[in-house]
Amino acid sequence: MSKVQHGRCLCGAVTVEAVLSDEMGACFCDKCVRWSGSAMIGVDAEVGSVVVTGPVKTYRSSSFAERAWCDTCGSNLWIRDDGKQYELMPGLFPNAGGARLTHVVYADRAPDGWNYAGDLKRVSAQDYETSNPFVPEGETP
Ligand SMILES: [Zn+2]
């Protein structure tokens, strides 16, 4: 998908434009579950394609990443690492920009009471950390 998608937060004060990946990933790491309040799903944006307007607040949630939300309505907006790679909240965009949920990371950390059904790629915490050597040991974004 190479089309620019136009998104916004709940109150409309923040707008986000980006070229999105076709694929979404869910994360059950402790930080994502706490931050989202339930099930964190993100969609990667093409580097350099993200344009944001409006009142954004950020929280440095790790040594290498920040999380952002609308200062007016509190809608979660993104997780971004220091490489400037955005993982945007798909709910900002109509029909999630057409992206599909394809994978779950920290799949072995999902709470007993909920998970995602279906034919998804499931990556354990250990496998995720092994395949992302930039992530400091034991630290999630
Ligand atoms: Zn808002």
Ligand SMILES: [Zn+2]
């Ligand atoms: Zn996570």
